[in-house]
Amino acid sequence: MATVSRVINGSSRVSEKTREKVLSAMRTLNYRPNSIAQSLASNRSNSVGILVPQVHGPVFASMLSEAEEELRNAGKFTIFATGLSDEIKEQEAIRFLISRNCDALIMHVDALTDEFIKEQMDDALPFLIMNRVVPGLEDKCISLDNERGGFEATRTLLEMGHRRIAYISGPLAWVDASARLEGHRRALAAYGQDFDDRLLVESNFKEFGGSEAMSKLLRRGRSFSAVVCANDEMAAGAMDAIRARGLSIPEDVSIVGFDNAPLSRYLYPKLTTVNYPIAEMGRMAARWVLRNVYKDSEAEIRHVFRPTLVPRGSAITAEGSRDDAPGK
Amino acid sequence: MATVSRVINGSSRVSEKTREKVLSAMRTLNYRPNSIAQSLASNRSNSVGILVPQVHGPVFASMLSEAEEELRNAGKFTIFATGLSDEIKEQEAIRFLISRNCDALIMHVDALTDEFIKEQMDDALPFLIMNRVVPGLEDKCISLDNERGGFEATRTLLEMGHRRIAYISGPLAWVDASARLEGHRRALAAYGQDFDDRLLVESNFKEFGGSEAMSKLLRRGRSFSAVVCANDEMAAGAMDAIRARGLSIPEDVSIVGFDNAPLSRYLYPKLTTVNYPIAEMGRMAARWVLRNVYKDSEAEIRHVFRPTLVPRGSAITAEGSRDDAPGK
DNA sequence: CTGTTAGCGCATTCAA
DNA sequence: TTGAATGCGCTAACAG
Numbered sequence: 001m002a003t004v005s006r007v008i009n010g011s012s013r014v015s016e017k018t019r020e021k022v023l024s025a026m027r028t029l030n031y032r033p034n035s036i037a038q039s040l041a042s043n044r045s046n047s048v049g050i051l052v053p054q055v056h057g058p059v060f061a062s063m064l065s066e067a068e069e070e071l072r073n074a075g076k077f078t079i080f081a082t083g084l085s086d087e088i089k090e091q092e093a094i095r096f097l098i099s100r101n102c103d104a105l106i107m108h109v110d111a112l113t114d115e116f117i118k119e120q121m122d123d124a125l126p127f128l129i130m131n132r133v134v135p136g137l138e139d140k141c142i143s144l145d146n147e148r149g150g151f152e153a154t155r156t157l158l159e160m161g162h163r164r165i166a167y168i169s170g171p172l173a174w175v176d177a178s179a180r181l182e183g184h185r186r187a188l189a190a191y192g193q194d195f196d197d198r199l200l201v202e203s204n205f206k207e208f209g210g211s212e213a214m215s216k217l218l219r220r221g222r223s224f225s226a227v228v229c230a231n232d233e234m235a236a237g238a239m240d241a242i243r244a245r246g247l248s249i250p251e252d253v254s255i256v257g258f259d260n261a262p263l264s265r266y267l268y269p270k271l272t273t274v275n276y277p278i279a280e281m282g283r284m285a286a287r288w289v290l291r292n293v294y295k296d297s298e299a300e301i302r303h304v305f306r307p308t309l310v311p312r313g314s315a316i317t318a319e320g321s322r323d324d325a326p327g328k
Numbered sequence: 329m330a331t332v333s334r335v336i337n338g339s340s341r342v343s344e345k346t347r348e349k350v351l352s353a354m355r356t357l358n359y360r361p362n363s364i365a366q367s368l369a370s371n372r373s374n375s376v377g378i379l380v381p382q383v384h385g386p387v388f389a390s391m392l393s394e395a396e397e398e399l400r401n402a403g404k405f406t407i408f409a410t411g412l413s414d415e416i417k418e419q420e421a422i423r424f425l426i427s428r429n430c431d432a433l434i435m436h437v438d439a440l441t442d443e444f445i446k447e448q449m450d451d452a453l454p455f456l457i458m459n460r461v462v463p464g465l466e467d468k469c470i471s472l473d474n475e476r477g478g479f480e481a482t483r484t485l486l487e488m489g490h491r492r493i494a495y496i497s498g499p500l501a502w503v504d505a506s507a508r509l510e511g512h513r514r515a516l517a518a519y520g521q522d523f524d525d526r527l528l529v530e531s532n533f534k535e536f537g538g539s540e541a542m543s544k545l546l547r548r549g550r551s552f553s554a555v556v557c558a559n560d561e562m563a564a565g566a567m568d569a570i571r572a573r574g575l576s577i578p579e580d581v582s583i584v585g586f587d588n589a590p591l592s593r594y595l596y597p598k599l600t601t602v603n604y605p606i607a608e609m610g611r612m613a614a615r616w617v618l619r620n621v622y623k624d625s626e627a628e629i630r631h632v633f634r635p636t637l638v639p640r641g642s643a644i645t646a647e648g649s650r651d652d653a654p655g656k
Numbered sequence: 657c658t659g660t661t662a663g664c665g666c667a668t669t670c671a672a
Numbered sequence: 673t674t675g676a677a678t679g680c681g682c683t684a685a686c687a688g
């Protein structure tokens with residue numbers, strides 16, 4: 001019996017002969033190890049928990065499926081739960097996953113405070129934070145360089161000759177939203193442009209929020225020939241609002257999104273946007289776990305990912321644009 | 329010790345007094361039951377496996393998250409895996425989930441044959457098939473009335489006065505695709521219209537396939553004023569192809585999709601489509617498991633769901649259309 | 657109603 | 673290199 005355990009886990013030397021005998025017996029008996037019993041005896045559940053705000057949305061779906069595939073290829077189980085960006089639910093979900101003795105936790109949490117993470121989680125189990133940098137826990141975070149993404153979006157428009165560039169932001173209380181805006185400001189500064197408060201609207205990362213924000217911008221009467229939206233969903237809403245005003249995209253207004261979500265290819269015209277390499281990030285998270293928890297990988301871990309611009313049809317050079325920027 | 333087990337599981341009578349004592353002790357010791365040990369002893373893992381082709385795509389994401397929420401509210405864990413519509417991978421994934429002693433399996437499989445399901449699965453563990461009807465296992469299937477959906481799509485156009493209606497189908501080897509087409513034919517017949525082979529193209533349910541199919545239709549030179557696409561992705565592609573030909577939507581061609589995927593709202597104009605109530609179906613799947621496996625629910629189980637039309641901007645009455653249907 | 661006992665199926669000592 | 677014994681933390685049958 002102990003020998004069978006040894007050949008299954010390769011934990012100790014077994015002579016080639018008995019090893020063969022065991023394997024063939026396993027085959028004829030159609031034996032399958034009971035992974036629950038393995039877990040109990042070894043104190044390892046071979047399962048990792050993944051907590052996301054929701055499954056919908058390209059970002060989380062990609063992260064989930066890439067991580068799951070990588071883990072499954074290594075024989076690990078993926079248990080998932082959703083936290084709905086709600087502080088209580090996120091805490092509950094964490095407790096839920098811990099109660100299943102997950103060996104590690106990959107979590108994308110919006111509502112949990114840095115303090116909770118640092119104080120409550122630190123000794124509970126190995127964990128990894130996605131898309132967020134918790135000060136002091138940088139080595140447990142995998143994130144996007146949002147500031148750079150914001151910079152790239154605006155820089156692209158500036159290089160196309162645009163000068164008056166509006167910006168529709170996500171909730172500035174969220175670090176990713178404020179970092180993206182920071183990048184926008186840095187790009188403006190780099191090109192000697194003043195930042196104009198009246199070309200900025202804070203919104204909520206949702207489609208309807210984007211259309212409301214764009215309506216507000218248009219009503220302000222401040223002219224602009226291009227707009228950066230801090231995510232693709234808001235860009236979709238903004239496009240609706242621009243058209244509702246009788247303006248054309250990109251002739252009257254160039255628009256750049258952020259995330260490179262699938263929907264960005266379905267918009268008309270297809271959306272120029274900043275790629276968020278979430279699939280690679282999900283895979284990297286899985287590798288971090290395989291390496292640090294299961295000692296089962298030598299993969300180099302990258303903690304900060306770099307966004308890149310994806311040019312499509314929604315942004316054109318200022319010269320190509322009509323000379324009637326909104327509000328002019 | 330046994331008493332503690334009893335208060336945790338409520339499996340047997342415990343006096344209110346000792347019950348309180350146990351609970352308070354649990355609190356002061358910060359005791360958490362080890363769910364792995366519970367599983368081993370009770371031969372119940374309290375986890376249900378969900379197998380989907382992929383996480384991407386609105387259909388699977390909704391199904392997954394709705395089912396997970398319902399199960400988590402009942403204290404069950406959700407382990408998921410992807411099968412990628414590949415027969416071998418789907419079989420592997422099933423073995424993988426079984427090896428974790430899932431108490432039940434909810435599976436959305438494309439590639440597995442009916443025979444495999446009937447012969448290999450039947451005694452392994454309780455399971456539920458999504459979006460497919462396996463003859464003889466109707467009580468283990470939750471599906472959409474695709475035929476009715478196809479009927480509704482075409483009927484809507486017929487009632488708008490369209491008579492020459494093209495149809496872009498999914499792979500007819502798949503039952504859902506052929507059922508949708510059946511519905512289309514039945515609607516035509518109901519309105520006294522002949523079915524015209526030259527207005528039918530079989531494609532692959534993908535965006536690019538849709539645009540190729542539409543190009544082919546346009547080249548055939550057979551006139552039509554409206555088209556039904558068997559899913560929204562193909563509709564997106566078809567819209568591209570229609571525009572590439574210099575035609576307008578919906579003025580020259582009305583278009584109706586199928587699924588009511590999120591992308592349908594991002595298209596321009598927003599896509600009139602047939603709703604696929606996948607979220608409810610996911611929830612229903614979870615309830616089926618709670619009821620039939622955990623005896624933890626009295627929910628009425630519905631096995632066949634009914635699609636309904638969602639009117640948006642991409643289909644208008646024939647009178648409102650221009651009088652130059654493609655190919656005329 | 658409560659405590660005692662014997663496994664659940666394995667990994668991991670320790671001897672041999 | 674292999675086998676025998678012990679225990680992982682719990683549930684379920686049994687006896688009291």
